[in-house]
Structure formats: C-alpha cells, structure tokens
Amino acid sequence: xxxxxxxxxxxxxxxxxxxxxxxxxxxxxxxxxxxxxxxxxxxxxxxxxxxxxxxxxxxxxxxxxxxxxxxxxxxxxxxxxxxxxxxxxxxxxxxxxxxxxxxxxxxxxxxxxxxxxxxxxxxxxxxxxxxxxxxxxxxxxxxxxxxxxxxxxxxxxxxxxxxxxxxxxxxxxxxxxxxxxxxxxxxxxxxxxxxxxxxxxxxxxxxxxxxxxxxxxxxxxxxxxxxxxxxxxxxxxxxxxxxxxxxxxxxxxxxxxxxxxxxxxxxxxxxxxxxxxxxxxxxxxxxxxxxxxxxxxxxxxxxxxxxxxxxxxxxxxxxxxxxxxxxxxxxxxx
Ligand code: KG4
Ligand code: ZN
Numbered sequence: 001x002x003x004x005x006x007x008x009x010x011x012x013x014x015x016x017x018x019x020x021x022x023x024x025x026x027x028x029x030x031x032x033x034x035x036x037x038x039x040x041x042x043x044x045x046x047x048x049x050x051x052x053x054x055x056x057x058x059x060x061x062x063x064x065x066x067x068x069x070x071x072x073x074x075x076x077x078x079x080x081x082x083x084x085x086x087x088x089x090x091x092x093x094x095x096x097x098x099x100x101x102x103x104x105x106x107x108x109x110x111x112x113x114x115x116x117x118x119x120x121x122x123x124x125x126x127x128x129x130x131x132x133x134x135x136x137x138x139x140x141x142x143x144x145x146x147x148x149x150x151x152x153x154x155x156x157x158x159x160x161x162x163x164x165x166x167x168x169x170x171x172x173x174x175x176x177x178x179x180x181x182x183x184x185x186x187x188x189x190x191x192x193x194x195x196x197x198x199x200x201x202x203x204x205x206x207x208x209x210x211x212x213x214x215x216x217x218x219x220x221x222x223x224x225x226x227x228x229x230x231x232x233x234x235x236x237x238x239x240x241x242x243x244x245x246x247x248x249x250x251x252x253x254x255x256x257x258x259x260x261x262x263x264x265x266x267x268x269x270x271x272x273x274x275x276x277x278x279x280x281x282x283x284x285x286x287x288x289x290x291x292x293x294x295x296x297x298x299x300x301x302x303x304x305x306x307x308x309x310x311x312x313x314x315x316x317x318x319x320x321x322x323x324x325x326x327x328x329x330x331x332x333x334x
Contacts, residue, residue, distance in 0.1 A: 001074045002066075003315070004104075005308030006059065008091030009083025009111045010137070011042045012301070013054035015062035017073070018308025022120055026065035027305040030054040037176045041167075048086035055094045062304070070102050077311020080108040080321075081328035082138070088327035100323055107311045108321045111302075112139055112333045113151070115268040117310035118295035118303070126293050131262045133253045134333070135277075136269035137163035137178065140209050140249070142256050143333060145266070148313035151333050154256050155207025162245055163271045165211035169218045169241050173234055183238045184274050190235030192243035195221060199248055207256045214244055246276045254284055263290040273300035 002025070007014040016027040032050045036042045063069060078095035080088060092108075099106035116132050128148055134141045140162045142155035160168070163180055170179020175186075197217050202208040218241045225232045257265055265285055271277065278294055285292035299306060 001312065001315075002068065002072055003075050003077050003107070003308045003311050004059070004062070004070075004073045005077045005109075005304040005311055006055075006091045006095050007079045007111075007114070007302060007304040007307045008051045008055065008087050009079045010087060010302055011036055011047050012303070013051045013058050014302065014304035015059040016304035016308045017062055017066035017068060018305055018312065021117075021309045021312030022124065024121055024305045024308070025068070026062045027303060028058050028062045028065065029303055030058050033178070040171060040177050042084070044084045044086055047084055048090055051087055051090035055090055059094070070098070070104065073104055075105045075107050075311065075315050077107040077109045077307050077314065079111050079114065079307055080325060081110055081331035083111055083329065085327060085329040088329070092325060092327045096323055096325055105315070106321045106325060107315045107319060108325055109307050109311045109314055110331060110333060112136070112141070112269070113149075114306040114310040116143070116145060116266065117313070118268055118299040118306035119266050119293050120309045121305055122296040122299060123293045126266070129262070130264035130266050130293075131253070131257050131260065132266040132268055133249060133272075134269045135162045135249065135267070135271035137161060137167065139269070140211070141333065142207050142253055144260065144262070148310075149317040149319065153332070153334060154260065155205070155209065155252055157209040157211060158202055159210055159212035160215055162209070162211060162249060163269070165215040165245060166271065168215050172219045172222050173237065180271065181273070184242060184276070186235050187238035187242040187276070190233065190237070190239030192239040194233070194236035195240040197221075197240055197244040199244060207252050209248055209252060211245065211248070214241075214248070242274070242276050246274065246280055249277060250280050250284060253281070254288075257290065263288070264293075265290055266293045268295060268300075270301050273297050
C-alpha cells in the first residue's frame with residue numbers, strides 16, 4: 001500500500017511516498033530554516049506563507065521522484081497536530097483538497113507519533129511494545145508505545161523541551177538558530193567536566209524532566225564571566241551543558257525502563273540526532289542487555305517519510321478523517 005505523506009507542522013514543508021509503512025520511495029524536504037535564522041527562531045506567519053508557496057511543488061516532486069501519480073496512491077497521511085497552527089493548516093487543507101478531489105482516504109497523523117515511526121523505517125525488525133524517549137524542539141516525553149497507535153505518557157518536561165534548552169544555550173553563545181546542532185558539534189572538542197551544572201529533578205515525579213533551571217544556570221555562567229571580563233572556553237561550556245542535558249534524559253529514561261520492566265528502548269525527535277545521547281544510551285543499553293534503536297540521523301528532524309510510516313499504521317487501525325478534519329496546535333500523543 002502506497003501512502004502520500006505531507007508534513008508542515010513547523011519550518012519544513014515535506015512530502016514523501018512510503019510503501020507499507022517501512023519503505024521510503026521518495027522524500028522531499030523544503031526547509032525554511034535559513035530565513036528564520038535571521039530572527040533567531042521560527043516566525044509563525046512567515047512559516048505559514050512559505051508552506052503555502054512550497055506545498056504544491058514539494059508534493060509534485062515527491063510524486064515525480066517516486067515515479068507515481070495520484071492514481072497509484074492508496075491514502076494521504078497528513079500531520080494535523082501538534083505544531084504551529086497556521087503552518088499545520090496549510091498541509092491539512094491541501095491534503096483535504098487532494099482527498100476530496102480524488103476520493104483517496106485521508107489519514108490524520110500526530111507529529112510526535114510520526115517521530116517515533118521514523119524508527120520503523122530505520123530499523124526493519126522494530127515492533128511495539130517498547131519505551132521511547134521523544135525529544136524535539138517542542139516536546140520531551142518518555143512514552144510507552146504499547147502498539148503502533150496505542151501510547152501512554154510515562155514522563156514529560158515540566159518546562160522547556162530539551163531541544164529548546166539546547167537552542168537557548170546555543171543562542172547565548174552566539175550560535176544561530178537552531179543552535180542545538182552546532183552546540184553538539186562544538187561540544188565534541190570540550191571537557192564535559194569543566195563546569196559543574198545542576199541536574200534538576202522533579203519531586204514525586206521521577207520520570208519528569210525540568211530543563212529551565214539548567215538552561216538558566218548555563219546562561220548565568222556565561223553572563224557572569226562576561227561581566228568579569230573572563231573568557232570561558234566555548235567547547236567546555238557546550239560539552240558541560242550537553243553532558244548535563246543527556247545525563248538528565250538518559251537517567252530518567254533508564255529508570256523508567258527498569259521500573260516498568262521494559263528492555264526495548266527507542267529514541268526519536270530532532271534531539272535524537274545528538275551524538276552524546278546516541279552513544280550514551282547505546283552503551284548503557286549494551287551493558288544492561290537491552291535492545292536499543294534509533295532513527296538514522298537523516299530521519300531525526302522533521303520529514304514526511306516518518307508521517308508516511310505512522311500514517312500506514314493509523315490507516316490500518318481505522319483512523320480515517322472526513323472533510324471536517326481540523327488542525328490542532330496541541331494534542332496529547334495518547
Ligand atoms: O523534531 P524537530 O526537528 O522539530 C520539532 O518537532 O520540534 O526538533 C528540532 C530540535 C531543535 O531544537 C534542534 O536544535 C534540535 O532538535 N536538534 C539537536 C540536534 N539536532 C537537532 N539538539 C541537540 N543535538 C543535536 N545534534
Ligand atoms: Zn518534529
């Protein structure tokens with residue numbers, strides 16, 4: 001079964017053709033990031049306008065590269081939540097129009113579920129149940145994936161998402177948006193023990209995260225040094241901060257796995273591209289005898305291939321929308 005998938009939740013307009021949830025036939029991503037860099041973050045109105053311009057050529061290119069026409073498409077999967085509402089509406093309305101004019105069923109797909117599904121593309125043998133750490137620019141969750149379309153949140157951030165904390169720390173060091181990627185690279189040359197940063201815990205919620213205190217600590221460290229005219233080594237700040245974030249993420253995740261008796265762990269979302277997070281969890285899981293899966297780095301960020309994968313399982317579970325489908329800025333993954 002071939003699915004045409006459409007993603008427009010943030011600053012990437014993307015379309016893909018995916019077969020049976022696992023085989024990517026084509027995947028096209030038009031990123032707006034260079035434009036948003038000028039403003040230090042995503043400007044929602046600009047994002048919507050760029051999606052409106054890009055959606056037709058991106059979908060056409062995805063069909064062309066897959067060497068198919070709409071006649072060969074069995075379902076249209078589209079990200080309908082969560083995300084920037086004006087951005088989501090472009091993809092949703094386009095998909096609705098396409099579905100209405102062709103009669104092809106429309107499958108509403110949750111963005112974070114799609115991030116998890118990127119793992120089905122990268123890891124052929126992976127099947128639920130498993131526990132997944134979903135870490136992106138807007139969310140940080142520990143999710144029990146009981147089945148392809150049945151999820152339970154075990155832990156979540158109480159304030160900033162991990163990606164957001166990375167981006168804000170990076171911005172304080174003069175790196176351009178989204179700074180998480182550059183911070184990760186610069187950290188490779190630094191000493192993770194150079195600065196002692198806090199490991200905030202949430203009382204009575206051992207699997208929840210809190211990154212705002214950690215973010216403030218690193219920002220204060222940088223500002224205080226600047227006031228005193230001291231020059232701190234950027235690689236050391238990056239390495240210490242990255243180590244602190246990864247330590248919080250991996251220790252809660254491993255604790256949740258142990259307490260819930262789960263030995264199959266998965267990571268997903270933009271921050272799952274972080275090299276320290278990947279190596280730390282791989283090593284820890286090897287030591288514990290757990291199975292560990294991660295998406296290919298090319299599938300960690302926003303893309304439509306993952307929407308085509310999750311959309312397949314949503315379709316199989318009977319999740320088909322009518323023409324009254326709406327978009328939602330927030331929606332639980334459950
Ligand atoms: O999943 P994603 O592409 O978009 C959302 O759904 O939010 O995640 C984007 C986030 C950004 O905050 C970006 O800085 C972060 O993922 N990110 C990273 C890395 N690559 C992307 N953070 C840390 N290390 C990385 N290598
Ligand atoms: Zn995302």
